[in-house]
Amino acid sequence: MAVKSVWQYYAPVGDVLLLLDLFRRMVNDSIRIGLLNDASSLRKLSLLSYNQLSCYDSPGCYKLCAISRAAGILASRKKSLKRGFPTRTPYAVRPLLVSCYNFRVKNGGLEVPIARGKRLSISLTKHTLDVISQPGVKVRSFTLTQNKLCLCIALDVPMIECISTVGVDRNLRNLTVGNDQETRHYDLSETVRIASTTVHIARSFKRDDARTKAGIASKYGRRRTARTRHLLHNATKTIVALAVQRRTAIVLENIQGIRALYRKGNGQGRKYRGRMNGWSFGEAQRQIEYKARWVGLPVIRLSRRETRGSSVTCPRCGERLQSDKKLKRKLWCSKCRIMMDRDTVAAVNLSRRGRVRFARSRPPIIEAQGGAVEAMKGNPTPTVIHGVDAPKLTQPNKS
Numbered sequence: 001m002a003v004k005s006v007w008q009y010y011a012p013v014g015d016v017l018l019l020l021d022l023f024r025r026m027v028n029d030s031i032r033i034g035l036l037n038d039a040s041s042l043r044k045l046s047l048l049s050y051n052q053l054s055c056y057d058s059p060g061c062y063k064l065c066a067i068s069r070a071a072g073i074l075a076s077r078k079k080s081l082k083r084g085f086p087t088r089t090p091y092a093v094r095p096l097l098v099s100c101y102n103f104r105v106k107n108g109g110l111e112v113p114i115a116r117g118k119r120l121s122i123s124l125t126k127h128t129l130d131v132i133s134q135p136g137v138k139v140r141s142f143t144l145t146q147n148k149l150c151l152c153i154a155l156d157v158p159m160i161e162c163i164s165t166v167g168v169d170r171n172l173r174n175l176t177v178g179n180d181q182e183t184r185h186y187d188l189s190e191t192v193r194i195a196s197t198t199v200h201i202a203r204s205f206k207r208d209d210a211r212t213k214a215g216i217a218s219k220y221g222r223r224r225t226a227r228t229r230h231l232l233h234n235a236t237k238t239i240v241a242l243a244v245q246r247r248t249a250i251v252l253e254n255i256q257g258i259r260a261l262y263r264k265g266n267g268q269g270r271k272y273r274g275r276m277n278g279w280s281f282g283e284a285q286r287q288i289e290y291k292a293r294w295v296g297l298p299v300i301r302l303s304r305r306e307t308r309g310s311s312v313t314c315p316r317c318g319e320r321l322q323s324d325k326k327l328k329r330k331l332w333c334s335k336c337r338i339m340m341d342r343d344t345v346a347a348v349n350l351s352r353r354g355r356v357r358f359a360r361s362r363p364p365i366i367e368a369q370g371g372a373v374e375a376m377k378g379n380p381t382p383t384v385i386h387g388v389d390a391p392k393l394t395q396p397n398k399s
């Protein structure tokens with residue numbers, strides 16, 4: 001089951017705004033009750049707080065949703081505490097309404113209950129209607145904020161049987177997608193330029209006023225995010241469409257902990273660190289994953305162990321490649337005596353390592369967000385070079 005969302009603006013009326021605030025207060029009440037009783041599971045929290053929410057004059061379904069939202073907030077707080085992050089007492093500030101009950105799409109509008117026996121219809125835009133009227137699409141829940149309406153939609157898609165894999169290497173200035181047959185570069189150097197322009201603009205305001213500065217920085221930050229996202233969307237859309245056409249599963253590397261490489265005290269310049277940390281690799285992964293899931297394309301996430309050394313290993317002979325500052329993004333294999341492009345090497349290696357998962361008999365794990373684990377059918381042609389790929393994966397050298 002693939003899930004994504006579609007959103008639009010809407011014009012709120014007084015009743016809705018009151019309801020949003022009521023919902024927010026109900027969420028905060030449940031959070032308070034949960035904290036007092038040290039309850040964070042949905043079941044325990046509903047038993048404790050459902051009756052206490054009876055003083056609120058709202059449709060019963062919203063009470064359940066408020067409790068479920070509070071349970072979500074409490075669970076993420078618990079997780080942060082477990083990991084040792086500093087956490088404050090949670091409190092919902094922004095008015096918001098989430099519900100998965102008692103709504104329906106009728107006559108080009110979304111009908112939601114706002115009081116007992118009273119329903120409100122919010123007209124949907126053409127885009128929203130187009131998306132939700134696609135065959136097989138079900139609307140699961142809706143979210144209202146002060147000016148936005150967001151619908152969560154689900155689609156049951158059959159998995160595409162893949163015949164090969166394609167590796168996606170994420171870099172600062174490009175996305176490289178490829179396997180042994182072909183590689184493509186998706187240029188993202190524009191995002192680096194946008195980031196530096198944003199920094200430049202924010203820096204050009206010289207007045208010594210922290211509040212104005214923060215406001216300006218956040219405004220231009222939002223603009224930067226929107227522009228970067230747009231570029232990424234263009235690239236990821238093509239990547240997924242091409243992968244579907246060629247029937248290749250997408251292989252993603254695990255670059256968890258990449259931020260630790262660019263921290264203060266690591267001996268890098270401030271500007272360099274800023275540039276490297278402004279890199280939106282997580283967004284690229286998010287987009288590829290949800291777009292792939294929506295069309296039923298398998299995505300293989302390699303583990304950290306499987307990712308190791310993917311950009312410095314020769315795809316031909318498995319030798320460690322030599323790099324040189326003068327060569328920029330080229331690598332030299334001393335055994336094969338050829339020069340290779342660093343990004344291409346990484347993409348090819350990733351695609352091979354993803355394919356090793358097929359080749360081995362153990363069930364390939366295709367991780368989907370939300371813990372769903374699906375196995376892939378079909379065995380793609382295992383063109384793995386024995387003695388090169390497999391041992392490297394099972395025993396990565398610890399040096």
Ligand SMILES: [Zn+2]
Pocket residue numbers: 314315316317318319333334335336337
């Ligand atoms: Zn080589």
